[in-house]
Amino acid sequence: MKRIVVLLLLAAAPALAQPKASTNPFLGNPQAVAEGKATYDRYCTACHGPDATAGERAPAIVLSGAGTALRGERSIDQIVAVVRNGIPGTGMPAWGTRISSDDILKLGAYVNALRGTAMDNPLPGDPAHGEQVFWGKGQCGTCHMINGRGGVTGPDLSNIAAVRKTTAIVNALTKVEHRVFGDGGVHLPAIPPMDYDPVQVVTKDGRTIDGVMRNQDHWSVQFIGMDGTFHSFDRDELTSVTIRPGSIMPTDYDKRLSPDEFRDLLAFLTRQGHKQTADAQ
Ligand code: HEC
Ligand code: HEC
Structure with a gap:
């Protein structure tokens, strides 16, 4: 008897998530x-x-x-x-x-x-296969973390579907600078700027380190190396700090992956989130 009640509640849940009447x-x-x-x-x-x-x-x-x-x-x-x-x-x-x-x-x-946001209307496909693509062929996990597993040179994607629209997620995977450039020079913003600018730092003792910038002020620089290690330097320890425009993330996944892999990856990403903690990010 108890089980039937639970099933009924589950069946009602998607309807509750819809906007009113x-x-x-x-x-x-x-x-x-x-x-x-x-x-x-x-x-x-x-x-x-x-x-x-x-x-x-x-x-x-x-x-x-x-x-x-x-x-x-x-x-x-x-x-x-x-x-x-x-x-x-x-x-x-x-x-x-x-x-x-x-x-x-x-x-x-x-x-x-x-x-x-994406979670309200997840894309069709096989999310379980999409998850395999995320950690496997797509190599997304070298830069991104999901639920405590993965890399740190890109943003944590554990809650991506609760904070981004589907179009923003698709654009992140397919558009240079993650943005769509409309016809006639109209610049349509897709997602807010993210602080992961590619950076190359040369130290006074002769080391060159590539990574993504996290923080800088007059006196110091903090960034994450491509190997995932966190670095913090005083500026007077450095010969140069070069920030490149653009992103370290490839934006041609619609071509790198097969149509099925790409569809299933999006099915996975557009279900990746927890609505209740949407503002925790
Ligand atoms: C070489 C590192 C790297 C790889 C590989 C990579 N990304 Fe990213 N990704 C980033 C960085 C850095 C950003 C932050 C924005 C920027 O600078 O491009 C980002 C941004 C994103 C965003 C937008 C996040 C947001 O908050 O809107 C999504 C979604 C995303 N990546 C998904 C993926 C998926 C899925 C894959 C694998 C198919 C992947 N990324 C592979 C580094 C990477
Ligand atoms: C030939 C150009 C054209 C095409 C094609 C067109 N629209 Fe429009 N649409 C307009 C214009 C212009 C307006 C603004 C009308 C006004 O001044 O209120 C508009 C307004 C709208 C609005 C009202 C927006 C609002 O809330 O004020 C909706 C909704 C809409 N269009 C949906 C669609 C959809 C869906 C399609 C495809 C089936 C479509 N339109 C195709 C020109 C077009």
């Missing part, structure tokens, strides 16, 4: 979100830009930062109505005659996914 049956359904994205990419990107964060001909539908909402943001049901009926007298067409009713609802599920 939408009639959209596709919210939070990874497959529907993926289909909504495909429809979006086909019909909407040209005006609203990639991931609905604004293009040259239409405004943003979502903001790219986690936990941020547009001022006067429409509910998902209102978004669906706008897509169906258009906005008369503006450049926003009505799509109700061109896109099926279900596909418009799936567009709503996709916009909903773009608004939450």
Whole structure:
């Protein structure tokens, strides 16, 4: 008897995580979100830009930062109505005659996914296989820690899905500087700057050490060497400190990994988090 109660609670949990009272049956359904994205990419990107964060001909539908909402943001049901009926007298067409009713609802599920952090709408795939790719072929663990295991030359990813949007995670793996550069020179920020600038330090006793910068002031420099060791020097012990722009992290994982490996890695990362401790990072 007890077991049945527990199962019922588990079954109810995903529904509780959804935003209040939408009639959209596709919210939070990874497959529907993926289909909504495909429809979006086909019909909407040209005006609203990639991931609905604004293009040259239409405004943003979502903001790219986690936990941020547009001022006067429409509910998902209102978004669906706008897509169906258009906005008369503006450049926003009505799509109700061109896109099926279900596909418009799936567009709503996709916009909903773009608004939450990754955990609210994890990507489809096999997370267990994705975890193997993380520690294996992807070699992510040489730089990143998850739940106490792994390297320290990159940020800890234990809670990544609770603090970042799916698009930010995908961009981290695929875009130089982890950012999307929109058409026409629009610079769309994806994730806040992270303090892991590549640095090369030369000491007065002739050693050259490469690593990532963690902290510096007038008198001292602290950084993590590529081998994961923490270094702290007074500036007068050093001949030079050279900080390079960019990142030590490769950004072509969509090419280094097979499509299946890449999909499953994202399925793993977008489930990697603990909502309750989201602000502990
Ligand atoms: C030809 C360009 C164009 C295309 C294609 C287009 N839109 Fe729009 N859309 C606009 C413009 C322009 C506006 C702003 C209208 C206004 O001035 O209020 C808009 C507004 C919107 C809004 C309202 C935003 C808000 O809350 O104020 C939503 C939602 C939206 N579009 C969704 C979509 C979706 C989904 C698609 C793809 C099916 C799409 N649009 C395709 C031009 C376009
Ligand atoms: C050579 C070290 C290195 C490797 C290998 C590496 N990363 Fe990174 N990663 C970093 C650093 C450093 C950052 C911090 C931002 C920056 O400087 O690029 C970062 C940033 C990220 C972010 C964004 C974190 C945030 O807070 O938004 C994600 C997600 C990520 N990495 C995932 C991965 C995954 C998954 C792999 C393996 C496929 C991987 N990384 C491989 C060093 C690495």
